[in-house]
Amino acid sequence: MSRSYTFATVVCEEDFELMRLQARSFRLHAPDHLVAQIFVVENGRRVSQDSLLREYGRLADKVRFVHASDLAPIPPSVGGWWSQQVLKLLIAKHVWTDAYVALDAKNHLIAPMARKFFETSSGQLRMNGYGYKDHPLRGALERTARFVGVDSGKCVDFSWRTSTPFSFATEIVWQMIASMKQPFWKTFLDEQLTEFFLYACWTRKHWLTIPGRATYEMSQPFTKQLWDSNAGEIADLCRDAWTSGSPFFSTHRRGMAKLDVAGRAALARF
Numbered sequence: 001m002s003r004s005y006t007f008a009t010v011v012c013e014e015d016f017e018l019m020r021l022q023a024r025s026f027r028l029h030a031p032d033h034l035v036a037q038i039f040v041v042e043n044g045r046r047v048s049q050d051s052l053l054r055e056y057g058r059l060a061d062k063v064r065f066v067h068a069s070d071l072a073p074i075p076p077s078v079g080g081w082w083s084q085q086v087l088k089l090l091i092a093k094h095v096w097t098d099a100y101v102a103l104d105a106k107n108h109l110i111a112p113m114a115r116k117f118f119e120t121s122s123g124q125l126r127m128n129g130y131g132y133k134d135h136p137l138r139g140a141l142e143r144t145a146r147f148v149g150v151d152s153g154k155c156v157d158f159s160w161r162t163s164t165p166f167s168f169a170t171e172i173v174w175q176m177i178a179s180m181k182q183p184f185w186k187t188f189l190d191e192q193l194t195e196f197f198l199y200a201c202w203t204r205k206h207w208l209t210i211p212g213r214a215t216y217e218m219s220q221p222f223t224k225q226l227w228d229s230n231a232g233e234i235a236d237l238c239r240d241a242w243t244s245g246s247p248f249f250s251t252h253r254r255g256m257a258k259l260d261v262a263g264r265a266a267l268a269r270f
Contacts, residue, residue: 002033003097003118004034005034005035005100005118006036006039006095007038007101007103008038008088008091010084010102011047013044015104016047018105018108018253019052023056024055031113035062037062037095037097038059038064039063040052042067043068043083043087044068066091066094071087071091072087088195089168089173090177090184092168093174097170098170098171099118099167099168102165106252108249108250111247114247117220117246118167120219124217125215126167126219126220128161129161130158130159137162137197140197141156142155147198148201148204150204155204160199161196161222162194172202176199176206203216221244221246223249223250224240225251226251226255234267235266249270
């Protein structure tokens with residue numbers, strides 16, 4: 001199987017500089033044969049499209065900008081943390097590849113992107129996860145599991161991660177959206193669901209239980225993330241990123257804002 005992927009990043013104005021870094025990293029490390037489409041989903045004010053396209057270089061003709069209002073009439077009063085979750089799912093309406101990878105602006109390629117990170121040799125999408133017994137999002141997972149109608153206890157024992165990069169099977173997202181009371185975005189917000197938990201629980205109930213539909217294999221390397229580290233920890237984190245098996249590194253803007261001078265210098269060198 002020779003699959004190419006769609007990549008979709010929901011970006012707000014505050015993350016535009018990080019988005020430029022992501023685009024530049026794609027220009028350096030994303031091979032043409034793996035990239036079919038790139039969606040930049042503008043959640044709020046529109047980004048500087050020409051500036052961003054220059055950073056994508058040879059991939060610029062694969063980039064399409066979609067504004068949040070093109071996907072759903074989400075009221076401005078809805079916080080960005082909630083709206084971006086809905087958008088990561090609704091963008092599937094525009095995806096024609098059988099899988100797409102949701103990204104945040106904080107995800108940057110640090111090494112050549114290879115097919116083996118996203119899928120097994122037999123074509124199964126790769127994923128990973130962990131237990132949520134002591135996780136701060138346990139309540140959200142249990143609430144979403146009850147909504148879908150799966151055993152919340154089993155989900156707490158193990159569920160898929162809630163961080164990007166996250167690979168969606170496009171057909172599963174289409175079916176999930178179509179199965180829910182419409183409009184999807186309103187149901188999602190009214191029930192206070194979360195995008196990755198909803199997808200994982202719905203897949204667990206309606207897809208993975210069907211013989212021959214082993215869509216995922218749980219061996220994907222974890223992507224290292226910068227949240228709140230000092231200079232010494234930055235050095236360790238960066239060193240681990242090189243050997244993690246993931247071509248991505250995640251730099252949250254709030255995490256960078258907390259760095260001292262030495263920490264920022266260490267991150268800049270990396």
